Structure formats: structure tokens, C-alpha cells
Amino acid sequence: MSQKVTGVIAREKNAPVELVTIVVPDPGPGEAVVDVDTCGVCHTDLHYVQGGIGDDYPYLLGHEATGTVTAVGEGVEHVAVGDTVILNWRAVCGECRACKKGEPKYCFDTHNAAQKMTLEDGTELEPALGIGAFAEKTLVHAGQCTKVEGAESTEKKAAVGLLGCGIMAxxxxxxxxxxxxxxxxxxxxxxxxxxxxxxxxxxxxxxxxxxxxxxxxxxxxxxxxxxxxxxxxxxxxxxxxxxxxxxxxxxxxxxxxxxxxxxxxxxxxxxxxxxxxxxxxxxxxxxxxxxxxxxxxxxxxxxxxxxxYGDCLPERDFPMLVDQYRLGRLPLDEFVTETVSLDQLNEAFETMKAGTVLRSVVTL
Structure with missing residues (x-):
């Protein structure tokens, strides 16, 4: 059955973001529900707020995330309940002309969840970059989940989660x-x-x-x-x-x-x-x-x-870079300037505008 959790939305252009209750459905075929552990505050989220990406409000913000898989839909095999994952917005299709040419980094038909998360009144939410991770739980296509090892603590998850977008770029x-x-x-x-x-x-x-x-x-x-x-x-x-x-x-x-x-x-x-x-x-x-x-x-x-997106393939690059982090060759911790809670996102956006942080990271 669907679950009600807390998330952060942009209801309209240039309005302060809001902490609201959202409804997360059970995963359908090829989908997964992820308990979000950390999510970086990226400039792309601010662009959504400012109307720089589209006008499909309300947006469920957040995408640079780590989490734990808590449910999977029919046909999902490459991740399982209990896996620690980094979420990505390039779940390649394997069927488009770029994929068939051996260039999946240019995939023209990347996967997102087929179902929509909603507000309590049934209003459909548009998840940022198909992820929407400024929430306690989110629904994604299973291909958007990349399993990683060696990120057990919240601090490590906050660091490696940034590979989900800007740092990977x-x-x-x-x-x-x-x-x-x-x-x-x-x-x-x-x-x-x-x-x-x-x-x-x-x-x-x-x-x-x-x-x-x-x-x-x-x-x-x-x-x-x-x-x-x-x-x-x-x-x-x-x-x-x-x-x-x-x-x-x-x-x-x-x-x-x-x-x-x-x-x-x-x-x-x-x-x-x-x-x-x-x-x-x-x-x-x-x-x-x-x-x-x-x-x-x-x-x-x-x-x-x-x-x-740094011409990345998440399934190839995320685990390799997490290994480099674990071996001390890639100081991902240095990118985390501060950690904040979901109800501090408006303040985090103002700090971002001031240019005084590399990344604020929401921890849940």
C-alpha cells in the first residue's frame, strides 16, 4: 500500500519551498522505493525553484542522494531490499540509437518511474531529474539505483551521494x-x-x-x-x-x-x-x-x-569512484560544507546564492 512521508516541494516559480506530506505508491514493474539517507542541495534544484527548467509545478525537489532500497517491483533483479544505493538520473534504456551504437552515455530515452508521487489531495508531483529525493522516501526506476559498498555511515553517504550529479559532472x-x-x-x-x-x-x-x-x-x-x-x-x-x-x-x-x-x-x-x-x-x-x-x-x-553528466555511466563510474574515495585518493568529504535538515532548505538555498558553500547536504 502507498505510504505518506514528508518531502519538500516548489509549488510555484520563485516561491519559498514547502515542507509537505507526499504519497509514495508501492513500486510497480521495474520500480523501487528508496528510504533517503542524504541528499545534496544542488544548483539544479534552485533552477527548478526559479523556473529555469520548466513550469511543471509542483516539483518534488532533490536528486543528489543516497538511500536504502526498501521495496522493489516485479522484474527488478540488479538491486534488492537492504542495498545501499546512489540515485542517478541516467538509467539507460539499452534500446535507443545511442545505446545500440555502444554510446549509452548519450542515451536518448533514460528511464524514470512510471508512477507519480502525489500530494495528499492527489496532485501529481514532478520529481527533480526524475528522482525527487528531498523526501523521507522516493519512488524511482530501479535503473536509477546504483548499488555501492563502503558507505555505511551518514557522513560517508553524504559524501558519496554527491556523485549523483554535480561532483560526477x-x-x-x-x-x-x-x-x-x-x-x-x-x-x-x-x-x-x-x-x-x-x-x-x-x-x-x-x-x-x-x-x-x-x-x-x-x-x-x-x-x-x-x-x-x-x-x-x-x-x-x-x-x-x-x-x-x-x-x-x-x-x-x-x-x-x-x-x-x-x-x-x-x-x-x-x-x-x-x-x-x-x-x-x-x-x-x-x-x-x-x-x-x-x-x-x-x-x-x-x-x-x-x-x-560527466559523460558517466553510473553503474561503471559510481562504484569505481567510491572505491577511490575509500582508498583515500578522492577526498569527497571536502565537498560537504555543512549538513542541514529538510526544514532548512530555504536557508540552504540562500547560502548557495551567497557562494559560501561547495555543498550543503540534507541528512534524514
């Missing part, structure tokens, strides 16, 4: 999309949560020169803590010149734009070595336009790539 931008190799040089423009995750990913991949660029000294200090060997305050220095100076005048092998603005993309384009790789992981807004001389695009060679 940054690490994956370096390792998967940028294909950083041992001994290469990497520059990261923008050192918020995704950017510093890209720094950590570059270090994990074996880069020897890692240049962090931002206009905020505190963010640069965090990037240095997570592996940057050079920091550049672009309020005080020309970013392109500074990156070239740090790479013997050549430019970096890989430049990652974790901001997603035309200005920062142009910096990334000209700060790379000849035939270097540019990776865009910062998300632009619809009105942004980019203008570059086509001869420069041709003449520099290399690759211009976009990174979606």
Missing part, C-alpha cells in the same frame, strides 16, 4: 570527456562545486600541472586543497596569459569551462595547447551566443567537447 568532465592522461596539463575555469570536482578528477587521472581559474580567492584556495598546482585570480591576471605562462607558453592540454558563458568559453578555447581539448561542462542559458573566427577553429585543431 566535474570529475567526469576531466576523466571521461577530457580524457586526461598521466603527465598532462589541465586548466579549470570556474571553481564552484563542479569546477573543483574537475580539479580533483584531473589529479585522480594523473595530471601534473593543474591550473585553477576563478575570481574568488576562497574558491581558489579550495581548488588548491583539492589538487590545483597553480591558481589564477582572473580579476587580477589575464586568464589565457596566466595559463600559457604556467605551461611553458603552449597552453594546457585540456581546458575545462565549468562556468558556461561565452567569455569563459573563449578563454578556454585560446588557453589550450595546439590540438588541445576544450570541455564545456558549465551550463549556458538559452540566450547565450558564441562567436569565434572559423579560421581559428580550423587552425588550432584538437577537440571541442560538451560534457553531459
Amino acid at each position: 566535474g570529475i567526469g568532465a576531466a576523466i571521461n570527456t577530457g580524457e586526461v592522461k598521466r603527465g598532462e596539463s589541465v586548466a579549470v575555469i570556474g571553481c564552484g562545486g563542479v569546477g573543483v570536482a574537475a580539479v580533483a578528477g584531473a589529479k585522480l587521472a594523473g595530471a601534473t600541472t593543474i591550473i585553477a581559474v576563478d575570481i574568488d580567492g576562497q574558491k581558489l584556495a579550495k581548488a588548491e586543497q583539492l589538487g590545483a598546482t597553480v591558481t589564477v585570480n582572473s580579476k587580477e591576471q589575464d586568464a589565457v596569459e596566466a595559463i600559457r605562462e604556467a605551461t611553458d607558453g603552449f597552453g594546457a592540454d585540456v581546458v575545462i569551462d565549468a562556468v558556461g558563458r561565452p567569455e569563459t568559453y573563449e578563454q578556454a578555447f585560446y588557453a589550450r595547447d595546439l590540438a588541445g581539448r576544450v570541455v564545456l561542462v558549465g551550463v549556458p542559458t538559452p540566450e547565450m551566443k558564441l562567436e569565434l573566427p572559423l579560421l581559428d577553429v580550423f587552425g588550432r585543431g584538437g577537440a571541442l567537447k560538451s560534457s553531459w
Whole structure:
């Protein structure tokens, strides 16, 4: 039978989020109910609140989550009741043209739960990124559950749960999309949560020169803590010149734009070595336009790539990165600035806007 639990919704655009009772149905075929343990407060959740993603209100917010599977529907075999899981928003279908070409990271028909969670009056909720984990329980497609080992405590779950979105995007931008190799040089423009995750990913991949660029000294200090060997305050220095100076005048092998603005993309384009790789992981807004001389695009060679969710495959990447965390090679704890409760989400969004945290994490 369905269960009533507490969750956080955005009822309308730019309104304060609300703590309400939601109804979670029993799992149907291919679905799972998960008791949520932790959930990171991501910028994407704020975009939902602000109307930047759509207008299918009310939204059940939250998606960077860990939890424990408490019920599974018919046909579910790869997770079982009692499993600790990280939730993901890329449950690949295996049938679309991308999957059939061997590129499931670009799956065009990812799975979500078929049933909807609702308010007590029957109003259907739209779960953020198909997850909706700012709640005591959530209903997801079983493919959105990735089983992991080695995350027994709440503190460890809070850290590894961030792989569910932003931190995976940054690490994956370096390792998967940028294909950083041992001994290469990497520059990261923008050192918020995704950017510093890209720094950590570059270090994990074996880069020897890692240049962090931002206009905020505190963010640069965090990037240095997570592996940057050079920091550049672009309020005080020309970013392109500074990156070239740090790479013997050549430019970096890989430049990652974790901001997603035309200005920062142009910096990334000209700060790379000849035939270097540019990776865009910062998300632009619809009105942004980019203008570059086509001869420069041709003449520099290399690759211009976009990174979606760090080009990750959760079933492959989450367990591997949790192992790296467990072995002390990936300091995921450093991304958790504070833990909060469900009823503190409005305050957590304000802290996020102020730019004073990498991640607030809700613990339940």
C-alpha cells in the first residue's frame, strides 16, 4: 500500500519551498522505493525553484542522494531490499540509437518511474531529474539505483551521494570527456562545486600541472586543497596569459569551462595547447551566443567537447569512484560544507546564492 512521508516541494516559480506530506505508491514493474539517507542541495534544484527548467509545478525537489532500497517491483533483479544505493538520473534504456551504437552515455530515452508521487489531495508531483529525493522516501526506476559498498555511515553517504550529479559532472568532465592522461596539463575555469570536482578528477587521472581559474580567492584556495598546482585570480591576471605562462607558453592540454558563458568559453578555447581539448561542462542559458573566427577553429585543431553528466555511466563510474574515495585518493568529504535538515532548505538555498558553500547536504 502507498505510504505518506514528508518531502519538500516548489509549488510555484520563485516561491519559498514547502515542507509537505507526499504519497509514495508501492513500486510497480521495474520500480523501487528508496528510504533517503542524504541528499545534496544542488544548483539544479534552485533552477527548478526559479523556473529555469520548466513550469511543471509542483516539483518534488532533490536528486543528489543516497538511500536504502526498501521495496522493489516485479522484474527488478540488479538491486534488492537492504542495498545501499546512489540515485542517478541516467538509467539507460539499452534500446535507443545511442545505446545500440555502444554510446549509452548519450542515451536518448533514460528511464524514470512510471508512477507519480502525489500530494495528499492527489496532485501529481514532478520529481527533480526524475528522482525527487528531498523526501523521507522516493519512488524511482530501479535503473536509477546504483548499488555501492563502503558507505555505511551518514557522513560517508553524504559524501558519496554527491556523485549523483554535480561532483560526477566535474570529475567526469576531466576523466571521461577530457580524457586526461598521466603527465598532462589541465586548466579549470570556474571553481564552484563542479569546477573543483574537475580539479580533483584531473589529479585522480594523473595530471601534473593543474591550473585553477576563478575570481574568488576562497574558491581558489579550495581548488588548491583539492589538487590545483597553480591558481589564477582572473580579476587580477589575464586568464589565457596566466595559463600559457604556467605551461611553458603552449597552453594546457585540456581546458575545462565549468562556468558556461561565452567569455569563459573563449578563454578556454585560446588557453589550450595546439590540438588541445576544450570541455564545456558549465551550463549556458538559452540566450547565450558564441562567436569565434572559423579560421581559428580550423587552425588550432584538437577537440571541442560538451560534457553531459560527466559523460558517466553510473553503474561503471559510481562504484569505481567510491572505491577511490575509500582508498583515500578522492577526498569527497571536502565537498560537504555543512549538513542541514529538510526544514532548512530555504536557508540552504540562500547560502548557495551567497557562494559560501561547495555543498550543503540534507541528512534524514
